[in-house]
Amino acid sequence: MTTSVECLHPNVSAAHARVGLFDFDGTISLIRAGWVDVMVPMLVEILVDLRTGEKESDLYTLVNEFVARLTGEQTIYQMMELAHQVELRGGKPLEPLAYKKMYSDRLMARIEYRRQELRTGVVSPEKYLVPGTVALLESLRERGLKLYCASGTDEVFTVEEAGLLDIRKYFDGGVYGAQDDYRTFSKEILIQRLISGFEITGDDLLGFGDGFVEIKNVKDVGGIAVGLATDEPECLKIDEWKRKRLVGVGADFIVPNFLAREELLAKLFGE
DSSP states (O other): OOOEEEESOTTTOOOOOEEEEEBBBTTOOOTTTTTHHHHHHHHHHHHTTTTTOOOHHHHHHHHHHHHHHHBBOHHHHHHHHHHHHHHHHTTTOHHHHHHHHHHHHHHHHHHHHHHHHHHHHHGGGGBBBBBTTTHHHHHHHHHEEEEEEEEEEEEHHHHHHHHHTTGGGGOOTTEEEEOSGGOOHHHHHHHHHHHHHOOOGGGGGGEEESSSSHHHHHHHHHHHEEEEEEETTTTOOOOHHHHHHHTTTTTTTTSSSSSHHHHHHHHHHHH
């Protein structure tokens, strides 16, 4: 089991942090663990049906690349890229929202049993939380940080699943997610609202995420970023592929989970 904290930038401090921003899926929630194994085959299937003569293995390489690159953005962006790839091959793509609904229906069929387990109390929320999540959220709230959650998953599902995991109460700043009109919300838009609305500067922002996008958004404004290289669903060791991407985009710290909470807090806040 890996629980230690990797510090990539020793002089970075979150001592002035007033706002904590968390990604949802893969950062704190494991309800949707395995979503890539639903999305990628579906997208490949659609491209294979165009019968261009391309090898299926090559299409998997293509799809894996753009799905990974756009992870952390709203799901619609992956579907927009799919539509673009269909068009490039002479096909007539569906609307990206139609592709998104196809994917959502397939994913929900796969994970509904997890949501039902939580609804009925058959399992405790801890089963579908990254280890150590609740203790960390409590510690940050005790420090006076205002916490926000922002997800690339549709807001209706993000809010519902945060409720099933009994963690909505920690996010006094709100729980946000994707909208059908993708231009009205993004993690970057939320960060800009925080900076302008609360008159905070970049180093007032402490971000947590397992994706390229949210770490980049936090670092672009001068915030402190903790990269979650979660090896889902157990999250007991570092996912090296995630780590490489998170390091590459400027994460200040890398952790596999939140079990080393005291060590992480000490390094973040100089204790």
